[in-house]
Amino acid sequence: MSTVTRTPVQQETSFAGRRRLRGLAWLMVRQHRAALIACTAATVIGAAWIIHERGTMLDSLHAAGWPAKPVDTLDPDMVQRLDGSFSDVARYIGYLPLLFGVFIGAPLISADQEHGTARLVSTQSVPRLRWLLWKLGFALGLVLMTTGVLGALFGWWWRAVRPVVSSTWLDGTVFDNSLPVLTALVLFTTTLGIVVGALVRRAVAAMTVTFFVTAAALLGADYFRNRLATPRRVAFPLDGAHPAVLTDAVQVDQWVGTASGKVYGWGTCVNDAAPEACRAKLGIVNSVWDYFGYDQMATLQWTAAGLLVGAGVVFVAVAVLRTRRTAL
Structure with missing residues (x-):
């Protein structure tokens, strides 16, 4: 009789012990x-x-x-x-x-x-x-x-x-x-x-x-x-190669600019009848990039x-x- 009574208790205790x-x-x-x-x-x-x-x-x-x-x-x-x-x-x-x-x-x-x-x-x-x-x-x-x-x-x-x-x-x-x-x-x-x-x-x-x-x-x-973050800006000659700082960089915006630092929209003078003369008149000599560097x-x-x-x-x-x- 005592064995029958204790068996469920022992099983329940054993189950509880196994449950972590x-x-x-x-x-x-x-x-x-x-x-x-x-x-x-x-x-x-x-x-x-x-x-x-x-x-x-x-x-x-x-x-x-x-x-x-x-x-x-x-x-x-x-x-x-x-x-x-x-x-x-x-x-x-x-x-x-x-x-x-x-x-x-x-x-x-x-x-x-x-x-x-x-x-x-x-x-x-x-x-x-x-x-x-x-x-x-x-x-x-x-x-x-x-x-x-x-x-x-x-x-x-x-x-x-x-x-x-x-x-x-x-x-x-x-x-x-x-x-x-x-x-x-x-x-x-x-x-x-x-x-x-x-x-x-x-x-x-x-x-x-x-x-x-x-x-x-x-x-x-x-x-x-x-x-x-604030993008960086770099200027380089209009028809020149990209500088090394643009390696792995992500371009945010692009402009054209003068030697003094004044910038115009990248499409400035593009549709003009004489683009070269237009750029010369405005003094545009640089391509200007706003970018995020890889660093x-x-x-x-x-x-x-x-x-x-x-x-x-x-x-x-x-x-x-x-x-x-x-x-x-």
């Missing part, structure tokens, strides 16, 4: 296991894909004689194919901000509020703030894990084949998909989804609103990228990352205050 996660940690993994599995799979598959594509690209280029041969002497069809492979990977990575905002951020709090899970957790002697911090920490942890690995590997690939890739370092293809901007951008969209979910309190509605708001924010990010890339990326993370902190604060002050 307890409390809110177990709840987060259990509740968001689909997101955890999806992010882990995306990280592993994406990392393997980038490593494979990088190795294949370098093997093809080395077999063709690069870097001993200049890029413009290589088979253009091969270069175009390799550049297309690079762009394909970049395009898929570029979906991450939207996916995380819609599928991780938006339903994180709103789904619990809609289905009553938040109210149930609050009745189990768990302070609401602690539950919120666990939810936020779990979601942002997924962001850091996924984007940290993929952003680092993508930047590693790009730096190895930079002269071959047609995208400049200021294009979204490179700038937004490598560290630290990728992580900051996904943190921004995820926290944006979280605050939308906290305000809307319905998962599907929050996901829909987040989709359109995030798409608009990403378009705005493209507009402000060239405004993160400014880190400054621009960290500036963008800082602004995005700052906005994310504001979104988190709004979501916490809204959730703490609203009845579950």
